[in-house]
Amino acid sequence: MTDKINVEEINLTSKDFQSDQDVRWCPGCGDYSVLAQVQRVFPTLGIKKENFVWIAGIGCSSRFPYYMDTFGMHGIHGRAPAIATGLKVARPELSVWVSTGDGDLMSIGGNHFIHACRRNIDLKIILFNNKIYGLTKGQYSPTSEKGKITKSSPYGSIDYPFNPTSLALGSEATFVARTLDRDTKHLQEMIRRAGEHKGIAFLEVYQNCVIFNDGAYSEYTDKETKSDSIIVLEHGEPLLFGKNFDKGIKLNGFNPVIVDLNDGIHSVKDLLVHNEFDETPVRAFIYSHMTDDPNLPTPIGVFRQILKPTYDESVVAQINDVTAKKGKGDLETLLFSGNTWEVE
Amino acid sequence: MVKKEKNGKEIKELNDVTVMFAGDSGDGMQLTGTQFSDTTAFLGNDLSTLPDYPAEIRAPLGTLYGVSGFQLHFGSSNVFTPGDNPDVLVAMNPAALKVNLKNLKPRGIIICNSDAFDSKNLKLAKYDSNPLEDDTLSEYNVFPVPITSLTIEALKDCGLKPKDVTRSKNFFALGLMYWLFNEPLEPTLEWIRKKFQNKAEVICGNEKALKSGYYYGENTQLFASRYIIAKATLPKGTYKSISGNEATALGFIAASELSGLPLFLGSYPITPATDILHHLSKHKNFGVKTFQAEDEIAGISSAIGASFGGNLAITSTSGPGLALKTEATGLALMLELPLVIINVQRGGPSTGLPTKTEQSDLLQAMYGRSGESPVAVVAATSPSDCFYMAIEASRLALKYMVPVILLTDGYIANGAEPWKIPHANELEKIDVTQRTNPENFHPYDRDENLVRPWAVPGNYGLEHRIGGLEKENITGAVSHDPENHDLMIRIRAEKIQNMQKIIPDLEIDGDSNGELLVLGWGGTMGSIIEAVNEARHRGLKVSRSQLKYINPFPKNLGEVLSKFNKVLVPENNMGQLAKILRDQFLVDVIQFNKMKGLPLKSFEITEKIAEILGGKK
Numbered sequence: 001m002t003d004k005i006n007v008e009e010i011n012l013t014s015k016d017f018q019s020d021q022d023v024r025w026c027p028g029c030g031d032y033s034v035l036a037q038v039q040r041v042f043p044t045l046g047i048k049k050e051n052f053v054w055i056a057g058i059g060c061s062s063r064f065p066y067y068m069d070t071f072g073m074h075g076i077h078g079r080a081p082a083i084a085t086g087l088k089v090a091r092p093e094l095s096v097w098v099s100t101g102d103g104d105l106m107s108i109g110g111n112h113f114i115h116a117c118r119r120n121i122d123l124k125i126i127l128f129n130n131k132i133y134g135l136t137k138g139q140y141s142p143t144s145e146k147g148k149i150t151k152s153s154p155y156g157s158i159d160y161p162f163n164p165t166s167l168a169l170g171s172e173a174t175f176v177a178r179t180l181d182r183d184t185k186h187l188q189e190m191i192r193r194a195g196e197h198k199g200i201a202f203l204e205v206y207q208n209c210v211i212f213n214d215g216a217y218s219e220y221t222d223k224e225t226k227s228d229s230i231i232v233l234e235h236g237e238p239l240l241f242g243k244n245f246d247k248g249i250k251l252n253g254f255n256p257v258i259v260d261l262n263d264g265i266h267s268v269k270d271l272l273v274h275n276e277f278d279e280t281p282v283r284a285f286i287y288s289h290m291t292d293d294p295n296l297p298t299p300i301g302v303f304r305q306i307l308k309p310t311y312d313e314s315v316v317a318q319i320n321d322v323t324a325k326k327g328k329g330d331l332e333t334l335l336f337s338g339n340t341w342e343v344e
Numbered sequence: 345m346v347k348k349e350k351n352g353k354e355i356k357e358l359n360d361v362t363v364m365f366a367g368d369s370g371d372g373m374q375l376t377g378t379q380f381s382d383t384t385a386f387l388g389n390d391l392s393t394l395p396d397y398p399a400e401i402r403a404p405l406g407t408l409y410g411v412s413g414f415q416l417h418f419g420s421s422n423v424f425t426p427g428d429n430p431d432v433l434v435a436m437n438p439a440a441l442k443v444n445l446k447n448l449k450p451r452g453i454i455i456c457n458s459d460a461f462d463s464k465n466l467k468l469a470k471y472d473s474n475p476l477e478d479d480t481l482s483e484y485n486v487f488p489v490p491i492t493s494l495t496i497e498a499l500k501d502c503g504l505k506p507k508d509v510t511r512s513k514n515f516f517a518l519g520l521m522y523w524l525f526n527e528p529l530e531p532t533l534e535w536i537r538k539k540f541q542n543k544a545e546v547i548c549g550n551e552k553a554l555k556s557g558y559y560y561g562e563n564t565q566l567f568a569s570r571y572i573i574a575k576a577t578l579p580k581g582t583y584k585s586i587s588g589n590e591a592t593a594l595g596f597i598a599a600s601e602l603s604g605l606p607l608f609l610g611s612y613p614i615t616p617a618t619d620i621l622h623h624l625s626k627h628k629n630f631g632v633k634t635f636q637a638e639d640e641i642a643g644i645s646s647a648i649g650a651s652f653g654g655n656l657a658i659t660s661t662s663g664p665g666l667a668l669k670t671e672a673t674g675l676a677l678m679l680e681l682p683l684v685i686i687n688v689q690r691g692g693p694s695t696g697l698p699t700k701t702e703q704s705d706l707l708q709a710m711y712g713r714s715g716e717s718p719v720a721v722v723a724a725t726s727p728s729d730c731f732y733m734a735i736e737a738s739r740l741a742l743k744y745m746v747p748v749i750l751l752t753d754g755y756i757a758n759g760a761e762p763w764k765i766p767h768a769n770e771l772e773k774i775d776v777t778q779r780t781n782p783e784n785f786h787p788y789d790r791d792e793n794l795v796r797p798w799a800v801p802g803n804y805g806l807e808h809r810i811g812g813l814e815k816e817n818i819t820g821a822v823s824h825d826p827e828n829h830d831l832m833i834r835i836r837a838e839k840i841q842n843m844q845k846i847i848p849d850l851e852i853d854g855d856s857n858g859e860l861l862v863l864g865w866g867g868t869m870g871s872i873i874e875a876v877n878e879a880r881h882r883g884l885k886v887s888r889s890q891l892k893y894i895n896p897f898p899k900n901l902g903e904v905l906s907k908f909n910k911v912l913v914p915e916n917n918m919g920q921l922a923k924i925l926r927d928q929f930l931v932d933v934i935q936f937n938k939m940k941g942l943p944l945k946s947f948e949i950t951e952k953i954a955e956i957l958g959g960k961k
Binding site: 019021048049050051053055056058065066069070071072073074075076079082083084085086087088089090091093094111112115315318319322323326327328329331332334335336338339340341342343344 | 382385386388531578579580581582583584585594597598601606608610627628629630631633635637638639641642645646647648649650651652653654655657671672674675679764765766767768769800801802803804805806807808809810811812813821822
């Protein structure tokens with residue numbers, strides 16, 4: 001478990017987490033927003049500065065560790081979850097964070113991602129999903145929509161995209177959330193929730209790339225459209241959205257459908273009530289797929305949060321258990337164990 | 345020397361013997377061979393073993409490609425190899441006979457299970473007629489024994505199912521071999537009782553089969569003589585039989601204790617390296633953390649994470665896995681973090697020969713990365729040497745903050761030899777410094793060996809970033825400066841060269857100058873020693889040396905090479921060390937190369953030595 005101490009005792013501010021390196025993202029990049037909110041949240045988590053570690057792969061978002069004044073490693077493409085896993089197993093008292101992009105995590109690092117989720121290793125993974133390869137100057141990514149025209153798909157991409165939140169849920173991640181770079185308050189809240197979760201925490205940030213995929217999420221962030229296209233998941237609350245919160249989501253069999261609360265037939269009682277702590281991931285999976293349906297609003301918020309023993313604590317528990325049964329290992333005894341014989 | 349026994353049979357004393365146990369891959373030949381080795385070692389013989397099995401777990405019965413073999417060479421004086429050619433072949437079926445007959449010594453002994461020589465098995469082994477009945481085996485001493493039917497007869501009261509009864513036939517063969525070589529049954533009986541403690545009928549079956557085999561030798565007229573091999577004169581001490589993979593695992597546990605650092609292994613199963621993962625995962629009470637990763641890349645990446653966290657971090661693999669770890673190895677050397685990569689070499693390229701040995705990853709270990717990327721490369725020379733080289737690889741990695749590739753091979757990894765066990769307190773401590781003082785801390789500061797400080801997370805004031813992008817020397821800031829990049833490349837290379845200060849000089853067996861030096865590296869040592877001994881026996885003057893440090897080479901290597909008119913480099917590859925020697929020393933070495941998936945045969949090296957020296961003595 002992360003070593004927590006009294007917050008006041010630590011007395012850190014966001015400034016303490018700003019490194020001396022110039023931030024080199026393009027002006028207007030959504031990454032700035034994530035960086036600012038992380039630096040705002042970190043002093044509130046009750047963790048010593050020297051116990052935070054950022055691990056990254058390759059891509060725009062993977063430069064993140066250079067801008068945080070914590071321990072950090074800028075690794076190789078896709079491998080951040082694997083590097084972070086080794087670090088967390090070796091040093092379970094550290095708070096280990098991964099910054100990654102849709103190319104890094106969903107494509108080259110897909111295998112490490114699903115296995116990190118499966119193991120419930122206590123890592124915090126923030127996915128900067130801009131649906132494009134930015135650092136290589138604009139190729140379609142595994143989250144780009146089908147038909148997308150890019151430099152490597154001049155006639156339109158024929159790939160079907162991944163839905164990262166669905167993938168995380170399908171891989172049994174114990175904390176799965178989604179947020180928007182432009183909704184700083186919500187972003188901050190989600191980072192904090194991820195940081196407080198014990199186990200793997202996956203946070204998908206819809207992040208705008210101003211250069212190669214500008215406006216990818218404008219429907220969710222523009223004033224005129226966002227209230228009809230975004231639905232905020234909150235634990236214990238019905239799934240309401242719309243300018244006047246007069247629309248809601250109910251289940252028709254396994255399918256989510258929109259109901260009009262002014263139609264004289266439906267009331268709030270008909271709507272789904274969100275339960276973050278649902279034992280099965282089924283409903284969270286249904287919510288995550290709403291994104292793929294152009295007629296339904298896209299949910300943000302915490303899709304699911306459950307608790308089960310983490311991989312890193314199980315490693316320690318097993319070592320303690322074996323040591324209790326066999327006694328602490330002694331090298332001399334080990335060397336001389338087995339079938340030995342004497343030569344006089 | 346020949347003595348007479350009471351029953352009129354002769355006992356002949358031999359200096360050394362090579363035995364091959366061969367049968368179907370499900371016949372238990374590996375177990376039989378291991379038991380015979382353990383008993384032989386227990387009796388005080390020196391020995392060397394070579395398990396040789398197919399890549400399939402249970403290949404179709406009776407086929408030529410399904411033959412599993414276990415070769416064992418034991419003797420009363422120093423034994424360095426599992427033997428070029430067996431003196432005795434135990435063949436459990438026609439396929440086992442066919443596959444191994446070509447290696448058997450002239451007039452060698454063949455003990456075969458005559459029950460298995462039926463028309464079906466003969467056909468599977470592609471024999472047109474029964475070799476026990478025609479003149480195929482006329483040049484050998486053949487002892488056909490109906491092992492299956494004798495086993496069934498002996499086990500009739502044990503209450504075993506028919507198919508389990510015949511599974512005990514390997515113990516019959518083992519018992520017969522114990523009689524033939526005048527060895528006691530007790531160690532194996534004890535092992536059977538312990539292994540099957542809750543299965544009374546299995547104990548009954550295996551015990552009876554073992555004893556029946558023994559008394560079959562004693563009581564039938566088939567065998568007129570048996571053999572005895574005097575104890576070897578080994579240095580005084582406590583011994584055990586050890587395989588290279590087990591020794592490797594023990595070596596890293598020792599290195600963890602000697603350095604005071606927790607051990608972390610990130611690994612993905614791959615033949616023939618997996619046993620290292622098996623052994624280390626057993627020893628959790630030493631605080632060992634074994635992480636079975638999702639793939640080879642995660643294996644090394646997790647180890648890099650653990651190294652960043654301050655552990656003694658290692659990853660184990662074989663050739664194709666090393667290829668997958670290439671990029672991450674480059675990262676580790678760029679990060680300047682300590683890491684040991686164990687590569688148990690197998691026949692390549694690609695999937696190649698997973699269960700066979702080869703030395704063909706030397707160039708991959710030396711150069712297989714992008715950019716200018718030197719890493720340290722060391723190699724173990726025998727099963728027990730894996731223990732010491734695991735410690736040595738850890739010492740170099742920790743002292744110089746670099747990745748070290750430890751090369752072993754399928755032969756020494758799976759083969760076993762008696763090992764004089766060292767006492768823990770005789771092993772040299774590994775000094776490790778981890779930075780804790782935040783004052784004037786710079787992540788890429790340099791000490792006198794150009795090594796940067798190891799500052800692990802959790803230390804206040806030492807927060808810093810490392811990464812695969814080129815870093816400015818001293819400060820560690822990302823840098824694209826041309827002068828700095830040139831400097832950093834040179835520093836990373838020089839750091840490796842600086843290891844020459846602490847690695848031992850190359851030792852020479854024989855004169856330090858002369859006409860011919862035979863220079864090998866790693867796992868070929870045993871074959872080369874036997875070859876050179878034989879050459880000397882024939883009156884040839886030849887010196888010998890074996891490299892364990894390949895990057896950097898021992899600092900006296902150039903001088904050693906200059907003292908000989910000719911240098912012969914036997915390798916289990918196409919001449920990879922030879923290439924490096926020519927490159928670094930401009931010495932036109934003579935190559936001797938075999939790629940048969942087997943250890944080099946010493947008589948072939950002896951022939952080569954004789955050919956080079958011609959009539960010179």
